[in-house]
Amino acid sequence: MEQDRAQEAQIYFSTPNDILRYLWYKKTGFLQIIEPKTIIRKTGRNNTHICGVLDKSRSAAQAKREELKLKYTRRECKMVALWLNNLTMAPEKACEIMHPKREMWVRMIRALRLAEYARKPEFGNLKELMDIFYRQAYTVWQGEVERNRLKADAEQTFALLKQRPGMFARSLFANMLWFGAEETLAAFKEVVHLLPARLVVTLGMYAESYFEPGRKRMVKPLGGNALLIEPHYLVGLYMEDQLKAMVKDVQDLCKEVVAARFASAAVESENKSMYIDPMLFHIPLSIGDRSETIQDTSCALQGTRFPVEGDKVRLFMQWGKGLPAQHLDMDLSCHITLPSTTPNKKGTAEYIELDLNELNRVGAEYVAFTCNAYSNGTISPNLVVGWMNSAYPMKISERTGVAYDPSCVQHQVRVSQSLQKGLVFGVLKVKEREIVWLEIPFGGQTILSLDTQTIEKYLDKLEAKTTVGELLAVKAQAQGLKLVDIPEADEIYTREWALNTAAVTKLLLGD
Known part of the structure; x- marks a missing residue:
């Protein structure tokens, strides 16, 4: 950022971590604050090779460590110092926000001098901030919550949690197990109206999987691969009936809150009826799904189901377009690996055609669509993966090298910046003859590194999500609209409408 425009940027920074996020984006290109140790560890793993001679994990990790070393000019140092000095936030509050990223802030403070x-006299606010930060003369709210929780002091714990309703919501299930459902939900009801709709809906979606004994849950940590985690250790102390009651209480509360919001948002109009496309009852809401891809040609929510047209599905992958000639070996969907050097600026592609009749004959349940980097490193920048309608025969053009008509593409995504070695981008359900669009990052050089249980758990997670159709039905009931079976109504919601994720989010979640 130019120095003469640095002051203009001040209005966009309300906390120290806003500044840290900007600095880290300029350094790494990542929009989220992924810690250096995570990036270094992932880089090392991504450069591991099954052939020992080609393994570059140690050298790659060291190179990344050197690359992440912070170096700033005097001009940049003064710019950041002014931003921090001009923050209107109380220094104790600012230090508490800085605390979770304390290691990164210590490095930044040194590098930025x-x-x-x-x-200097004109940086009095910065001096006070740094004094409090280094002496740790501030209270961490989360630490106080944990201290009172361990003391089994429900009253004080809930008093603190009510100060931050968002954190209360995120720890609701654990507190229900710790203090009991009745007392916890009674306190939560006092602040639930302050929460954004998406957070309330999320609680209702994931309650069942959280309180199910012995059920592992899938999580996607920032910058990491999809992982399976064990259920909360306190779940095993409750009877099955008690756990089911907890699930019902949470879901009933969430439905009540969402319905009340729809009812209060209703405006005087002549709308009396609503049509909901049956397909919308199979499209989950886009909540809590971390994505590292760009959908710049078509748009779909994770969990969207695409019916297969015909008896075949053709997968495709293209990479290297716009990049200089180099060795980039990407692998599509299976063990087929085509060692190749990408032509200068033109790129390379792979195709796989699946025959549903043959898959049915051998008794296949589903097929996972994956892409991964066989050569050292991560998935190639600008790599495009997807599938197309195979109703038309594939022909290779000798002039352009293009093997398909882009109009036949059913869905595709582009990887822009990634720490991932592999990505599951779809699952073909053979019997249902439909493709489920999803994103599951995984590590490893080949598809053998993929844990199929992770895919199954993620499909379960998508199945547990509230669908667009279900939330529209709640809206209709809350606003007194009659549901009709034909697309002739005052409010019509079709599959095409649902592909506009911004419109869906604005209508149903108010974001």
Whole structure:
């Protein structure tokens, strides 16, 4: 950022971590604050090779460590010092926000020479901030919550949680197990109206999987691969009937809150009826899905189901377009690996055609569509994966090299910036003859590194989600609209409408 425009950017920074996010984006290209140790560890793993001679994990990790070393000019140092000095937030509050990323802030403070600027008279606020930060003369709210929770002090714990309703919601299930459902939900009801709709809906979606004994849950940590985690250790202390009651209480509360919001949002109109496309009852809401791909040609929510047209599905993958000639070996869907050097700027592609009749004959249940980097490193920038309608025969053009008509593409995504070695981008359900669009990152050089149980758990997670159709039905009931079976109504919601994720989110979640 140019120095003469640095002051203009001040209005976009309300907390120290806003500044940290900007600095880290400029350094790494990642929009989220992924810690250096995570990036270094992932880089090392991504450069592991099944052939020992080609293994570059140690050298790649060291190179990334050197690359992440912070170096700033005097001009940049002064710019950041001014931003921190001009924050209107109380220094104790600012330090508490900085605390979770304390290691990164210590490195940033040294690299930006902030101690030097703090000694200057015009940087009084920065001096106070750094003094409190280094002396740790601030209270961490989360630490106070944990201290009172371990003391089994429900009253004080809930008093603190009510101060931050969002954190209360995120720890609701664990607190129900710790303090009991009745007392916890009674306290939560006092602040639930302050929460965004998407957070309330999320609680209702995941309650059943959280309180099910022995059921592992799938999580996707920031910058990492999909993982399966064990259920909360306190779940085993409750009877099955008690756990089912907890699930029902949470879901009933969430439905009540969402219905009340729809009812209050209803405006005087002549709308009396609503049509909901049956397909919308199979499209989950886009909540809590981390994505590292760009949908710049078509758009779909994770969990969207695409019916297969015909008896065949053709997968495709293209990479290297716009990049200089280099060795980039990407692998599509199975063990087929085509060692190749990408032509300068033109790129390379792979195709796989699946015959549903043959899959049915051998008794296949589903087929996972995957892509991964066989050569050292991560999935190639600008790699495009997807599938197309195979109703038309594939022909290779000798002039352009294009093997398909882009109009036949049913869905595709582009990887822009990634730490991932592999990606599951779809699952073909053979009997249902439909493809489920999803994103599951995984590590490893080949598809053998993929844990099929992770896919099954993620499909379960998508099945548990509230669908667009279900939330529209709640809206209709809350606003007194009659549901009709034909697309002739005052409000019509079709599959095409649902592909506009912004419109769906705005209508149903108010974001």
